[in-house]
Amino acid sequence: MTARLINGASLAKTMRRGFVDRVGKLRESGLTPGLAVILVGDDPASAVYVGRKMRACEEVGIRSFASYLPATISNAELLGRIVELNANPEVHGILVQLPLPEHIDMARVLETIAVEKDVDGFHLYNVGGLVTGNVVFSPCTPYGVVKLLEHENIPIQGQNVVVVGASNIVGKPMALMLMARDATVSICHAKTRDLAQYTILADILVVAAGVPNLIIPQMVKRGAVVIDVGINRLPDGRITGDVDFAGVSEKASAITPVPGGVGPMTVTMLLENTIKSAEHALALT
Numbered sequence: 001m002t003a004r005l006i007n008g009a010s011l012a013k014t015m016r017r018g019f020v021d022r023v024g025k026l027r028e029s030g031l032t033p034g035l036a037v038i039l040v041g042d043d044p045a046s047a048v049y050v051g052r053k054m055r056a057c058e059e060v061g062i063r064s065f066a067s068y069l070p071a072t073i074s075n076a077e078l079l080g081r082i083v084e085l086n087a088n089p090e091v092h093g094i095l096v097q098l099p100l101p102e103h104i105d106m107a108r109v110l111e112t113i114a115v116e117k118d119v120d121g122f123h124l125y126n127v128g129g130l131v132t133g134n135v136v137f138s139p140c141t142p143y144g145v146v147k148l149l150e151h152e153n154i155p156i157q158g159q160n161v162v163v164v165g166a167s168n169i170v171g172k173p174m175a176l177m178l179m180a181r182d183a184t185v186s187i188c189h190a191k192t193r194d195l196a197q198y199t200i201l202a203d204i205l206v207v208a209a210g211v212p213n214l215i216i217p218q219m220v221k222r223g224a225v226v227i228d229v230g231i232n233r234l235p236d237g238r239i240t241g242d243v244d245f246a247g248v249s250e251k252a253s254a255i256t257p258v259p260g261g262v263g264p265m266t267v268t269m270l271l272e273n274t275i276k277s278a279e280h281a282l283a284l285t
């Protein structure tokens with residue numbers, strides 16, 4: 001079996017064309033959607049991600065407001081910046097790029113973002129909403145994975161899903177979003193003994209561990225759908241996922257490539273959340 005390629009870049013492009021129309025309608029009504037992006041410090045990977053997010057905003061007509069803040073910024077100054085953005089009516093979404101420097105109280109930062117502007121979905125209210133089904137904004141990467149599965153007509157209900165990786169950004173929200181769609185979900189992580197014993201049972205395997213080639217063909221059930229969320233830079237500069245793509249493609253029925261799979265969907269869902277927030281703001285006027 002050679003797996004069908006799940007093309008995230010292509011779906012992202014189609015969705016973004018639709019966003020141009022939605023943003024156009026908002027602008028005609030006198031409201032330009034705005035996203036504020038805060039980058040603290042000069043981590044090169046974070047700078048690349050932030051640049052990508054701002055360019056994507058521009059492409060669909062969302063105004064972006066960048067705050068590049070020094071790594072030495074105090075908690076109080078950073079919280080003050082967020083409070084300002086919360087009060088700014090031109091800003092409909094606020095994103096603080098993670099990770100933050102050690103001395104910054106990340107939990108406090110995320111809780112300071114106004115829930116109605118929390119387009120990353122990291123505020124405790126939104127995290128809790130994922131558990132209870134009252135979510136305002138879903139975190140972008142798992143939301144993008146769900147969109148990909150839906151677009152590919154891959155059934156979720158009743159399926160055995162194994163999520164490898166239990167981060168707050170991907171693994172945990174991913175598991176909750178798939179549970180909400182009635183999948184049977186197992187979560188594995190760095191301390192899981194005999195990972196293969198779990199992954200082999202997966203009808204849908206979502207891998208977000210940050211370990212190149214963690215998933216080899218022997219760990220995958222024939223015909224499984226494999227979603228690779230990993231983005232790893234190899235010593236030679238190439239980008240690779242967490243899955244042995246060539247090997248696993250021979251066993252899976254469908255698989256996401258890296259790059260060009262989940263990555264473009266993450267930014268797309270950020271745009272979607274920002275537009276949704278702006279539409280909500282307009283409805284309130």
Ligand code: GUN
Binds near residue numbers: 095120140141
């Ligand atoms: N760092 C890695 N992924 C993300 C993300 O989706 N949002 C933010 N804010 N930071 C990240």
